[in-house]
Amino acid sequence: MINYLANPNRFLNFIKPIEFSIGVFSFLFIFIGLYLSLFNSPEDYQQGDTVRIMYIHVPFAWFASFLYLSISIASIFFLIWRHPFADIIARSVAPLGLIFSILTILTGSLWGKPMWGTWWVWDARLTSMLILCIFYFAYIGISNAFPRKIDGSKPAAILAIVGMINLPIIKFSVDWWNTLHQPASIIRFDGPSINQEMLLPLVIMLLGFLFMSIFIILINIKTNLIYKKYQSEILKLG
């Protein structure tokens, strides 16, 4: 399957019929999720209405780290099998991940001001998220820093793999250190500790964000492929 789709033309043919439906799915899921989370979910007994920030904060944070993981996996594929398409995927994921990590920090600080009384603390979870954001910046910076754009692929891939150290630190920072940020409440050994009525809109929002990120990444991949074709046409013309 992966071998079949690794050809850009076959990949484009494969995604052409399903692309539109992915967009529709993402719109539907996010719409339903927003409705459920804003109007049809319980208030928190301590936090009141501000808990509703969670329904976008958690998906942003999860996908910021998942997208970094996917960049690193694509980079490993690129460095080992030297397939140029893996590099295109990694490059297309990076801007979206950067935006997600910035929005995680923004929504988190908007949530932190009423709850903790401060926009920002130098807490393990928050700092590691900031470092993830810096890694995204560095990845995008180094992949575009060379006179020929393609020369930046391998250094950027190495950087993405080095930055993978940060991901377990983000995940387990709330367990390893005493942080102001609350501990994990969904992915735990003893099952989710979150209220069922809150879990449903959150899961729908997560699905919506999954479809949305796939949709945007597909658009980015198409754009990068077109750019690459354009460059090779220029080379042919000499």
Add this chain to the structure above:
Amino acid sequence: MKINFKNILIALVEKEFKSYLRSINNFINMIVFMIAIIILFPLTVGPSEEKLTLVSNAIVWIALIVSIIPTLDKIYISDYKNGWLEQYYYSPLLLEIIILIKCFVFWFFLIIPLTIFIPIFSILLNIPLLIIFWNIIIFAIGSLGFCLIGSICSSLTLGTKSNNLISPLLILPLAIPIFIFGNGVVEAVKSNYDPLPNLYLLITVCLILLIISPLISAYSIKIALTK
């Protein structure tokens, strides 16, 4: 002269030392920069004693780190431009070992001399003697880690249009463990705890970097040479 490991090692160290001696104004720039930061801090924070004692240790560290970072991403750039790196690549010695030697020489001739300035600046900022002693030890160990991180970053940015903009972004996130454990040692000394656990963690980070950094640097130098 016989070609064996010892002679190659001596020749390499000699060559590196001479090249640092010839670009001595780099070193002088670092010192001038450090002095500028040390003077600027009391002027901007305010000269009162109790404010300065809170941040004095941080000031010395910031002065050292900020003055090192501009030279840190230029470990390989002159060798890359005048073709030395290709000679290293084709030499019988492993590229990783040459990188390790280069990092050690950089550390020994450019960073270790800076420790002379720690007591001077610390006395200017009224830091107690015990903490000055620990600062020198932490800096001597932690700066080796800095050099190894700098080796990764400077080899990744070989051949870029503008490496000055990216390299601080690359260096800072990787160097954070060194800051945390170094600060842990000083905090422990200040509050009369045992500083050794944090010191051991700092040494651990540097040892891990000692293993990883030459491998990554050698790989990215090979990439840079085959462009």
